[in-house]
Amino acid sequence: MRAEEIRPVDLTTGAGYDSQWALMRDLFVWLDLRLYYFYAHHQWLGPASEMKNMLGLVVTREEFEHQLARSAQMGLEEELEPEESAQIGEAQAAIALRLGRKGGADIPLLRLFERCGLDAFEQNCVILAYAAVLDRKYEKLLAYLQDDMTRKSPGVALAVQLFLPKGGDMEQYLARFAWQGRFSRLFEPDALARGELVLQPLTLEYLSGGTIAGRQGLTVFDGAAGRPDGPLIVQGEVARRLDRMMEERLPCVLCLSGGAGSGKLFQIKHLLARHRQRGVFADLEGEDWRARAGEAALAACLLDAYLCFYHLDRENEAGDRIAAPQQLVDALCAMETGRERLFLLSRLPVRARVQRLTVDLELPPLTESERLELFRTHLRDSRLAPDVTAEELAAKFHFSPQQIRQACRQAAGMAALDGQELLDGARLHAACYRQVVHKLGDLAHRVPAAYTWDDVVLPSAQKRLIQQACGHIRYRYRVYHQWGFEKKVAYGRGLSILFAGAPGTGKTMCAQIIARQLNMEMYKINISQIVSKYIGETEKNLQAVFAEAKNSNCILFFDECDALFGKRSEVKDSHDRNANVEVAYLLQQIEEYDGVCILATNLIGNIDEAFMRRITYVVNFPFPDRRMREDIYRRMMPSATPLAGDIDWGFLAEKFELSGGHIKNIVLSAAFMAAGEDRPIGMRHLLRAAVGEMKKNDIVVVREELREYADLLTDEGEQAP
Structure with missing residues (x-):
């Protein structure tokens, strides 16, 4: 074969290349010429050898002598004849x-050369590796030239020999493949370590289509072609500061911190959209963050995009979030x-030292006005039922922008599936609580809101006070923000209610009624798991409770709270001091x-006076009088319950002076007795149950x-004594 037999480059067309494949066809010609002359000048066997087809499998005497007589390796340019070099x-x-x-x-190949800043040698190496992928003929050619039938990819040494500039140092060019930079990143690191040039899948994807698709842990956003999911409604000052940073030409690292779902990614996407720029977003959660970061950096380089890393925080052995470690930030x-700017997003501020100019921005938690604006925006296409308002939702749920957006979409979707035109309070609150993640279950248990106002018997004054307390949440926005009380009350805007009264007077029931009225979840605190004999543990447990309660947006219910909120005593020893510290800390948290x-x-007299000042409402539950007890008996009977006609409600209420909790036990016990006899509930069942309840309390x-x-206490068939 002669070099003249290789197809020449077509010069007849007057236009440029209309596709990358047209360019590659001419590059194949250029590459074939180089491979041919390399073959001509570097035959590993002498011309007389008959073992050429046994490549690498047999070493003959002639081959040994030929290799021994050869000079040291040098670049192809040094060995070409003038006419060969001219061709x-x-x-x-x-x-x-x-x-x-x-x-x-x-053409993506040319864009790659430009964006990665490759010189002629590096460009030729990429062309060689890409040609080996596009045309399988190069597999055999490369295997032959490298004297190894298993090596179907070009080797580093072969590439240097083929493309080493005249007068270049072979050792220096071999070292290029060990440098960590935009050139070496185009190739698979494991193959490069073996001395082979194999293009990264991401590089091949870009060369094939001119773009890169998103995948798990990596997202590509084009601000010139797309828009973020929704408008930027709040946090306008942060957006303006980001714009000023983009307008400056100084290279810098932007560290944007804020809680989960606070809108960090949302802000950066809006920034890129305003400036019509691309961005590559990489999730660094997990142990394989280094490989994902390298993949994202390569994608950003190929796409000429800004690089944004998020989820930089880590967890320590105790499960607490800690700031991004120095090693990660350095990498x-x-x-x-x-690109001259790098974006680092994390929940906690980045405290690691950064060698470049660093801009620190923090997204603070949303104010109530901002939450209201978001709820109104995301609910504007839905019709709200009269039992819920955006103001009430903003007051109850201290959500991030992402939680508000998802909750509104979830509620609207549920209503559409059920064929409802109105969005009622139950659906909206259920959708909101689906966005809540907390660990309150470790220190408390959820109490279902099973009761309504029809189930409780209280004097009208107490009922009005409890209903007034519910209005404290519903009208919070109007009072604090529209009427300006937020300027007068800087903190302590929460609602605290103290229920005081004898056991069984309805305190827990009314707590459930409040939870139902407000459509909120309620968690009863396990006092035994909060109080600890070890110094400092009680305060630590209380801090965990209130921190999780803030995340859960629920009602905290402390039953028998005098065990925690007892009066502070005179300090006589370390035990008194620690007990007083616990009470003071709890007052502060409340x-x-x-x-x-x-x-x-049950014992309001034991409550510390300073605590009473911090309570918003105090509701005293009186022991029920005769009229109230009769009402409780009647309300405890469900409408489906069969009743005999001989029940004397007035007699039961007058004769047995018991609280509502005891009356509930009486009615339930009578119901089971009647069911066992397959009869309606009658006076005999209620009377026997009442006597039994009195005996439980040592009352004869x-x-x-x-x-x-x-006589109703005597069994049928027996005579009364």
Whole structure:
């Protein structure tokens, strides 16, 4: 075979290349010439050998002598004859001529060369590796030239010999592949370590289509072609500061911090959209963050995009969030993309040292006005039922922008599936609580809101006070923000209610009614898991409770709270001091808590006076009188319950002075007795249950006091004594 037999570059066309494949066809010609002359000058066997087809499998005497007589390896340019060099130069010039003509297509290979800043040697290496992928003929050619049938990809040594500039140092060019930079990043690192040039899948994807698709942990956003999911409604000052930072030409690292769902990614996407720029977003959660960061940096380089890393925080052994470690930040700041700005997003502020100019911005939690604006915006296409308002939702749920957006979409979707035109309070609150993630279950248990106002018997004054307390949440926005009380009350805007009364008077029931009225979840605090004999543990547990309650947007219910809120005593020893510290810390937490807190006590006299000042409402539950007890008996009977006609409600209420909790036990016990006899509930069942309840409390009931109903205590068929 002679070099003249290789197809020449086509110079007849007057236009530039209309596709990358047209360019590659001419590059194949140029590459074939180089491979041919390399073969001609570097035959590993002498011309007389008959073992050429046994490549690498047999080492003959002739081959040994031929290899021993060869000089040290050198670049192809040093060995070419003038006419050979001219032929390769003509092919290269013809390609350059067509590339310089107007009307050519946008070719990813050329964009890659430009964006990665590759010189002629590095460009040739990429062409060689890409040609081995596009045309399988190069597999055999490369295997032959490398004397190894298993090596179907070009080797580093072969590439240097093929493209080493005249007068270049081979050792220096071999070292290029060990440098960490935009050139070496185009190739698979494992293959490069073996001395092979294999293009990264991401590089091949870009060369094939001119773009890169998103995948798990990596998102590509084009601000010139797309828009973020929704408008930027709040946090306008942060957006303006980001714009000023983009307008400056100084290279810098932007560290944007804020809680989960606070809108960090949303802000950066809006920034890129306003400036019509691309961005590559990489999630660095997990142990394989280094590989994902490298992949994202390569994608940003190929797409000429800004690079944004998020989820930089880590967890320590105790499960607490800690700021991004120095090693991680150093590795990220060393990533080269060709862009002058790098974005680092994290929940906690980045405290690591950064060598470049650093801009720190923080997204603070949303104010109530901002939450209201978001709820109104995301609910503007929905019709709200009269039982819920955006103001009430903004007051209850201290959500991030993402939580508000998802909750509104979830509620609207649920209503559409159920065929409802109105969005009622139950659906909206259920959708909101689906966005809540907390760990309150470790320190408390959820109490279902099973009761309504029809189930409770209280004097009208107490009922009005509890209903007034519910209005404290519903009208919070109007009072604090529209009427300006937020300027007068800087903290302590939460709602705290103290229920005081004897056991069984309805304190827990009313707490459930409040939860139902406000459509809020309620968690009863397990006092036994809060109080600890070890110094400092009680305060730590209380801090965890209030922190989780803030995340859960629920009602905290402390039953028998006098165990925690007892009066502070004179300090006589370390035990008194620690007990007083616990009470003082709890008072502080109650005052700073921005949600709803309900406390119940049987002994109001034991509550510390300073605590009473911090309570918003105090509701005293009186022991029920005769009329109230009769009402409780009647309301405890469900409408489906069969009742006999001999029940004397007035007698039961007058004769047995019991609280509502005891009356509930009486009615339930009578119901099971009647069910066992397959009869309606009658006076006999209720009377026997009432006597049994009195005995539980060590109260003796004399038969004569039961008057005409005394015989009902005797079993049928027996005679009264």
